[in-house]
Amino acid sequence: MLTALLISVGTITAITVVLAVILVIADAFIADYGEVELTINDKKKLTVKGGRPLLGTLMEEEIFIPSACGGRGSCGLCKLKVESGAGQYLPTELPWISKEEQAQNIRLSCQVKVKQDMSIRIPEELFSVRRFKARAEKITNLTHDIKELRLKLITPDSIDFKAGQFVQIQVPEYKLSDESVFRAYSVSSSPSEADCVELEIRLVPEGICTTWVHDYLKEGQEVTINGPYGDFFLRDTKRDIICIAGGSGNAPIKSIMMDMAEKGNARNLTYFYGARTRKDLVLPDEMTALAEKLPNGQYVPVLSEPSDEDNWEGETGFVTDAAARFLKSGDNTEAYLCGSPGMIDACVKVLTKAGIPEELIYYDKF
Ligand SMILES: Cc1cc2nc3c(=O)[nH]c(=O)nc-3n(C[C@H](O)[C@H](O)[C@H](O)COP(=O)(O)OP(=O)(O)OC[C@H]3O[C@@H](n4cnc5c(N)ncnc54)[C@H](O)[C@@H]3O)c2cc1C
Ligand code: FES
Missing domain, CATH: 3.10.20.30 (Beta-grasp domain)
Structure with missing residues (x-):
């Protein structure tokens, strides 16, 4: 009885799937x-x-x-x-x-x-988003799985964006993809350097764009991008700023901090960056120096699993916990978060508990 029922359900499902596929094919190739x-x-x-x-x-x-x-x-x-x-x-x-x-x-x-x-x-x-022809000027290893891609713009030769925004790379057809695809990447350079954009791209195993950038793209090659996009940028207020990021989530925060440093922005900013071990830290010396350039900036790297060779004397544990220890009160504070969905969700819980209203917590999840 049960076998007969399973066979009927299976047959109906198979027929439905076949009909759906036929409809999709007909729609794509026959319908005009x-x-x-x-x-x-x-x-x-x-x-x-x-x-x-x-x-x-x-x-x-x-x-x-x-x-x-x-x-x-x-x-x-x-x-x-x-x-x-x-x-x-x-x-x-x-x-x-x-x-x-x-x-x-x-x-x-x-x-x-x-x-x-x-x-x-x-x-x-x-309507102000543009398509840019650019050249891969420099590709640098930042960590074992994150590369910095510096793109020099050719036409148009400059871009107007807000620190924190992202662009899309157009990946041409290649071994892993039989069609051209687009992927989003936050700009890590400063808007003042309008003739180029730098991106921090973390390799996703078998990922179409990241494999192309890490293993196929060569310096000097042409790359098509479009942008800028997004509402992840510093709001013009007098509030204190807490930033929390992990992995390549460093990119937009670095751009925001560079922009603030160049403008002498004196707001209090504390940036917690979470990584597993010392070798996963993105540009630790550069980020420390950047925070020192800010009139009131602090960079706090946090390692979740420091190894013995790391000789780590800094903050340890989850980056969210380190931020929670620091944040005694969320009064007069707004937050900028960038990282994995899990990290962002955990941060939002911690920050709202500390009293930062949800509408003052801005994030890009990826
Ligand atoms: C607004 C925005 C800004 C972004 N900025 C950056 C950035 O600055 N740097 C950066 O490295 N990425 C960034 N991303 C993520 C980026 O757009 C791509 O999703 C990512 O690089 C994977 O692309 P891919 O083509 O290599 O992988 P895909 O071919 O899209 O994915 C291959 C497989 O990996 C899975 N996958 C995709 N992404 C991840 C992931 N992050 N972790 C684990 N598995 C994954 C997919 O589900 C799929 O199964 C951003 C995303 C958004 C939405
Ligand atoms: S482009 Fe439509 S859901 Fe991603």
Whole structure:
């Protein structure tokens, strides 16, 4: 009885999957949606070829929407308000779109296909995002798994960004990917050096972009990027600042500190950087010197598993615990966090418990 039931369920599932695959293939290769009209912010009208995802369609028109997963529906960054023409929500969108956002017709632009005339809203700041041709000027090992990539901009030859923001690298097709993909990286250099961007890129095993940068990209090679994006930047207030980062999360904090040092910004800043051992610390000497350049800055590296050879006399344990020990009260303080989702969630708990309101905690999770 149970076997018969399992066979029926299995058969129905298999038929459903086959039908879904046939529909997707038919949609991709047979359906012809012709030309459709995209209306942007009620003013701009574009005639585009129908049938492709909204994200890619806009990119062809040199309108860049943030995305970190290359359109796979796994980063949630490509949200846009689609006022008409998008059809029903897809199952791939729903994990990223809250009930409130559904009520406002917010969609994942990488999942929604342009099949008919569509009316969309694009935040004004995204119209200043540009595509840049750049050259890999220098690639430096910062740790055993993080490289610094210095990109010299060719055309346009300068970028205007806020310290803390990110750009996207376009990875060409190569051995690990049969299509070109985009990935997000925070800029680690200062906005004052407008003719270049530096990135700190941590190798993810089998990762498409990081393997390309670590193992294939050579100095002198051309790289295409676009940006700037993001709302992770220093707010213009008089509050004290606590920064917490781990791994390549150092990048945007370094940019923010360089910018503050150049501007003589006298706000109190304490930066906790978490790593496992001494060899995982990113630019420890440079970060110490940078904090000393700030009128009121402090850099606190924290090792979670220092080895005997490390001869470590600094802070130990989880970076969140070190920050909690330091932060007696969250009064008049705002926080900037960058690192893994687990680290950010733990930090938010600690910081809100210490009295920092959630709306004064800014972060980039990756
Ligand atoms: C706003 C923003 C800023 C970012 N800034 C930086 C930065 O400054 N430096 C940096 O190194 N990265 C940064 N990232 C992450 C970056 O965009 C990529 O996701 C990451 O480098 C992996 O890309 P990939 O193409 O090599 O791996 P993919 O090909 O995308 O992934 C391969 C596999 O690894 C898994 N994976 C992806 N990322 C991770 C991870 N971090 N840890 C473990 N497994 C993973 C995937 O689920 C997949 O199974 C940022 C992300 C965002 C959203
Ligand atoms: S969810 Fe990542 S680009 Fe759409």
